[in-house]
Amino acid sequence: MNRNNNESSDNNSAPLNAQSIASLCRTLGCDIDVVVLPTVGSTNTWLLENNNITAAVTLCAAEHQTIGRGRRGRTWHSPHSGVTFSIRLHRPEPVTRFQGLSLLVGALLCDQLRDIGASDAMLKWPNDVLVNHAKLAGILIETSISASAESATTVVIGIGINYRRGPEAQLIDQNSTDLYQICGAKLPDRSELIARIASRVIKAVVGDVPLAVENLASRWSDYDAIADLEVVVDSAGAQVAGRTVGIDAIGGLLLDTDNGRQVFSSAEVSVRSR
Numbered sequence: 614m615n616r617n618n619n620e621s622s623d624n625n626s627a628p629l630n631a632q633s634i635a636s637l638c639r640t641l642g643c644d645i646d647v648v649v650l651p652t653v654g655s656t657n658t659w660l661l662e663n664n665n666i667t668a669a670v671t672l673c674a675a676e677h678q679t680i681g682r683g684r685r686g687r688t689w690h691s692p693h694s695g696v697t698f699s700i701r702l703h704r705p706e707p708v709t710r711f712q713g714l715s716l717l718v719g720a721l722l723c724d725q726l727r728d729i730g731a732s733d734a735m736l737k738w739p740n741d742v743l744v745n746h747a748k749l750a751g752i753l754i755e756t757s758i759s760a761s762a763e764s765a766t767t768v769v770i771g772i773g774i775n776y777r778r779g780p781e782a783q784l785i786d787q788n789s790t791d792l793y794q795i796c797g798a799k800l801p802d803r804s805e806l807i808a809r810i811a812s813r814v815i816k817a818v819v820g821d822v823p824l825a826v827e828n829l830a831s832r833w834s835d836y837d838a839i840a841d842l843e844v845v846v847d848s849a850g851a852q853v854a855g856r857t858v859g860i861d862a863i864g865g866l867l868l869d870t871d872n873g874r875q876v877f878s879s880a881e882v883s884v885r886s887r
C-alpha cells in the first residue's frame with residue numbers, strides 16, 4: 614500500500630463520530646457527553662468557554678483547530694482530520710490534588726499508543742510523547758478553581774496526536790512523526806482511538822491522582838525518554854544544567870547539578886547530548 618496516498622479507503626479517513634465515541638466510552642465504563650465540531654479555534658478553549666454544559670465529563674473533538682494551543686504559549690498545528698480533542702471534568706477536589714496529572718496523562722497516552730503499535734512511545738518530561746526522538750503527541754492541561762466552590766476544580770485535558778499528515782508536516786518546526794508512519798495500514802479509526810484514550814484518562818482523574826502519580830514515579834524509567842542525560846532546564850527564565858535522575862513522588866523532574874540535586878515542577882528541558 615502506498616502510505617502517501619491520502620485517497621486510500623482505510624477506515625482512518627472516516628469522519629469523527631460523536632455517537633461512536635460516547636458509546637465506546639460507555640462500554641469502557643465512562644458515561645460522558647461528546648461534542649464533535651468540524652472547525653474550532655481550540656478544543657481546550659471551547660470547553661473552558663462553554664461552561665454552561667454541566668455534565669460531569671464533556672469531551673470535545675474537532676476535525677480541525679484554527680488556533681490549536683500547545684504548552685508554554687506555543688502553537689499546536691492541527692491539520693484537517695487529525696486527532697485533536699479535550700476532556701473537561703468538574704471535580705469536587707482542590708486544584709492541588711491534580712499536581713503531577715500531566716505526567717500521568719502522558720503515561721496513559723503512551724500506554725494506549727503502545728497498544729496500537731507505537732511500541733517505542735516514550736515521554737520527554739513532562740509529557741511530550743516521542744517515538745525515536747520525534748514528537749508524536751502533546752498534552753495541554755488547564756485547571757481552574759470552580760466558580761461554585763473553592764475546593765472544587767475544573768480540569769481540561771487537551772490531547773493532540775499527529776495522526777496522518779500530508780506534505781504540510783514539513784512546516785512544523787520540530788522533529789516530529791505521525792501515527793501513520795508508525796502503524797501504516799493498522800492505523801486505528803480516530804473515534805475509537807479517542808474513546809480508548811479518553812476512558813483511560815477519565816478513570817485516572819476520577820481516581821486518586823496523587824497516589825497514581827506516586828506509583829508512576831517508581832516505574833518512570835518505562836517511559837523516560839531523557840533518562841540519565843545531560844540537559845539544560847529552562848525554569849522561569851533561568852537556565853540550569855545537570856544530569857536527569859528521574860522524577861520525585863509528585864512528578865517533579867530531578868536534576869543533579871553542580872549545586873546538588875534540584876527539583877523542577879514546571880520547566881522546558883533541552884537535551885545537550887545523547
Ligand code: BTN
Binds near residue numbers: 658685
Ligand atoms: C504541546 O505539545 O505543547 C501540547 C499540545 C496540545 C494540543 C492539544 S490539541 C487539542 C487541545 N486543544 C488545543 O488547543 N491544544 C490541545
